[in-house]
Amino acid sequence: MTVPGIAARLAGRPDAVALVECRKGASRTTRRGELVGRCHRLARALREAGVRPGHKAVVMTRDAHDLTAVSYALGLLGAVPVLIEPRAEVGRCLQDVAPDVFVGEPLAHLGRRALGWGRPHVRIPLVTGSAPLPGVRRLVTRTPDADGPLPRTREPDGDGPALIAFTSGSTGRPKGAEYRHTTLAGQLDALTTLMDPRPDDVLLAGFLPVALLGPLLGVTTLAPAVNHLAPARSSPEELVGPVLEHGASILLASPAVLTLIARHCARHRITLPSVRQVLSFGAPLRVRLAEALREAVPDDAEILSVYGATECLPVSSIDDHDLRATRDRPPAGHAGTCLGRPLPGLRARILDTDATGLGEIAVSGPTVSPAYHARPDADAVTKSDTDHGVLHRTGDLGRLDDEGRLWFLGRKAHLITGPGFGLTTEDIEAAADTAPGIRRTALVGVGTAVCQLPVLCVEPLPATSRGAALAAVRAALKDHPEGHRVGALLIRPRFPTDPRHNSKIDRMRLAGWAARHLRGRGR
Structure with missing residues (x-):
């Protein structure tokens, strides 16, 4: 069984814009024909460096253009790109994957050398960008005229390996999810169903790997200057600016990044008239954030909360209207x-x-x-x-x-268990998060399994006082059937979160903090 490969998906419309990398004060635009040409030249350079079909190649760079072009070039060669979260346990990930090739920016190679990443497996280290790095060969492509005709490529075997994408490690040790070519095709088909992409669509990719998928979906993809080590600390101007400048019609980002956009628009009374769709992923979309986004986008824009994981993305979706209706009027027996x-x-x-x-x-x-x-x-x-x-x-x-x-x-790992009860985090938090003046809450267990004290940590909005925040959460839980089981409320100005999206709460760290805090005040 064969499926459309990279060459087939990029064919046609050579003058259409494929990728725009937005940097502070500048942007880099690449058209589809230019991207195809660079991918083929990179494939030649990789082959000359010794990369062969079946080789596993880690690609680690924050440059969206390099990440996309190098990954596509590896695919054209039949090699397998490997994507790893920069702040994950990279050394352990490389032990699992045993890569033959490491392609990365200079900083990634410095980390590889200093921390021994990939030793002794990496035989072909290649550095991207224009800055030389002693002892590492630069991945340099020759000019198109010097390359001769582009090589022919055949459609890939659907059951063959296409990509290895590591989980973020926010809920345990990172694991490398294997994607076959049929898996990638299935993901692109599912995203097509969700987005219904149009030839004139412009997609804002709030998460770097999305830049890999946008051109394959046939849409112009904007890669904004997101802080990939801490997305929630990105400059909101660098997110909203490209939307306005390039007329982005689809926003795809985590709740943390969407919060930056919504707050900036509210603060400066900005609207985003070109947006027809917002896709939120990485953590549950709360109704309060959806309402804030509603104020910035046209009335007929679609706002979707998308569910999935690295191992299965996407799975399902719900729009903000249904999200609000199911929150306010849930069917009997369906909390969360x-x-x-x-x-x-x-x-x-x-x-x-x-x-x-x-x-x-x-x-x-x-x-x-x-x-x-x-x-x-x-x-x-x-x-x-x-x-x-x-x-x-x-x-x-x-x-x-x-x-x-x-x-x-x-x-499942976050279920709070005590004598005669079990509390799920989302059941309590979905109710507590509706309290006015609250950004979010997190339920954690303190103590040994089956004898845990349910502790609800509260992250208030900046203008909310400690007393007002606690009172609001207590009121929100008063009528909840399990609200009485919450044994303590603790204020925490900023929750620890996962490195990839800054949206999933790091509950292990938060539970440790809560335990120490309760011991300090004598519980």
Whole structure:
């Protein structure tokens, strides 16, 4: 079975803009024809450096153009790009993947040398950019005239390896999700269903790897100057500016980045008339943020909360109107946050359910990664074969309602257990987050398993006083059937979060802080 490859997906419309990398005070525009030419020249340079089909090649750069072109060039050669979160446990990731090639910016190579990343596996180190690095060969392409005719490429085998993408490690040790060519094709098909891309669409990619997918979807892709080591600390001007300058029609980003955009627009009374769609991913979209975004975009714009994971993205989506309706009027027995219905071709099941139908969300379908690279232990726990393909256990707790919609209740590992009860994080937090003056809350357990004290940590908005924040949360939980089980409320001005999106709360660190805080005040 063959599927359309990179060359086929980039063919046509050579004068259309493929990628715009936005930097402070400047931007770099690449047209589709130029991107195709550079990919082929990079493929030649990689081949001359010794890269061969089947080689695993780590690509580590914050330059969206280099990340995209190098990854595509590796794909043209039949090599396998490997994407790793820069702030993850890179050394352990490289032990798992044992890469033959390491392509990266100078800073990445300095880290590789200083920390021993990839030793002794990396045989072909290549540095991107114009700055030379002693002892590392620059990835240099010759001029088009000197290269002769471009080589022919054939469509890839759908079952062949296409990419290895590591999880962020926010909920445990990072793992490399293997994507076959059919997996990537399934993800592109699912995103096409979600976005319904048009030839004149302009996509703002609030997460660097999205720059890889935009050109393959046929849309102009903007890569703004996001702080990839701390997205929530990005300059909002560098996010909103490109939207206005280039007329972005689709915004795809995490809640942390979307919050920056919404706040900046509100503060400066800016509207974004070109936006027809907002896709939020990486953590649940709260109604309050959706309402703030509504003030900045046209009335007919679509705002979607998209559910998925590195191992299966996307899975389902729900628009802000339905999100608000299910929050205000949830069906009987369905607390937490509604994730919407699975996308066409995807199946969701709830495994190991209790008497209320609560269990672990599992997904099968064309967007699901079939395995983790070199991690049979993880495969044994999360993967199983079914008539509908590989079934992946997500580690998320949830339910399915009578209309086939998924409901999210939090991570299975974050379930709070005490004498005679179990509390899911999303059940409590979805209610507490509606309190006025509150940015977000996080439920953590203090103590040993089965005997935990439920502690709700509260992150107020800057203008909210400590007393007002606590009073508002208490009022929001007063009528919640499980609200009385919360044993302590603690104010924390800023929650620790995952490095990739700055949206998922690092509950292990937060629980440790809560335990120390309670001990300090004698609990």
